[in-house]
Amino acid sequence: MTGQASLARRLSAWFGRHGRDLPWREHRTPYSVWVSEIMLQQTTAAAVRGRYEAFLERFPDLVALARASEEEVLSEVAGLGYYRRFRAMKKAAEQLVGGGRDDLPGTREELMELPGIGFYTSGAICSLAFSQPVPAVDGNVERVLGRLHAMAERVSSRRGLRAFEDRVLELMEHGEPSTITEALFDLGATVCLPRSPRCDACPLQGSCVARQQGRIDEFPTPKVATTMVDRVVVVGHLGSRRGTLFWRRPDDASRMPGFWELPECWADGFDDGVAKLVALVEKRLGARIALDEVTEMNQARHTITRHRLDCRLISLGTSTACRDEDGVLWVRDPSEIPGPVSTITKKLWRRPAAAGEA
DNA sequence: AAGACGTGGTC
């Protein structure tokens, strides 16, 4: 009651003075909120800053997004990671426009029926775009409220999420929903930091249970670290009169579906990877590749989720006769590719080592 | 409910 009202008031006042100035807060429509929320999923504000405006310029509204090709959309966001979210967003736009709409629906239930929109994003759209009292519990909110109330649960469980949403709802009874949402984001991002929080700058310091108990570092309860796996990725450079071979990853690939890349093969060891890569390329192109001696052209490190990758670019020589088929392209430079290009391929290509000639 | 999915930045 008065406790919650006081928290909401302090939070709102703090936000008025210390809230961040961000591009996606300038003019807000349901569509622009949606776009920014998708881009910001598991992605730093710094990374999104450089991409948000270009995206909105290229796809200004729901109808433009629905009309665009998936290749165009992925090209616009290549490098941001977690590409399923953008494919889902594109599908959702098609569904909505195909159903005769020209903007997002205004209820959490309808929003959550759309691909790529879950509890968090539906709450963000409802509170930020429609000023509805619907919680949007992200990592910031989990940390701020987890410490404030010394909550042992995590939002990863259904019960945990419910508990956090209930706390946000209490605040929203005493404050403007969009202000509460953004204040919690910003407090988490600039004051209630994961490590070394700046508690002396916090408007809620007097009410923070974790702080009173000297247990700030115990909330949220740490996740179990996932163990990393080392793999080798052998990547092949195959030339012809028309340039270098690139191909398109299948639409049902678990990683980076629809992205263009130099042929690559994951393996436990280099030699193993080379053999697999040669077999793969021969099979798909119907070509014959004779490697008497492997020449390494470039090398790079890359990480994909829990995989630590040692990426090696090797020369597969020059092909004379290759059949053309869908999803295969010969180009002089990756920039000529009419679609999104895999980051590994870009890393290996960008730094053609001294021996890049073959 | 745990694990997959990208990438870049920080301490």
Next chain:
DNA sequence: TGACCAAGTCT
């Protein structure tokens, strides 16, 4: 360097 983190969703 390595561990951890960033406005999550889906299976």
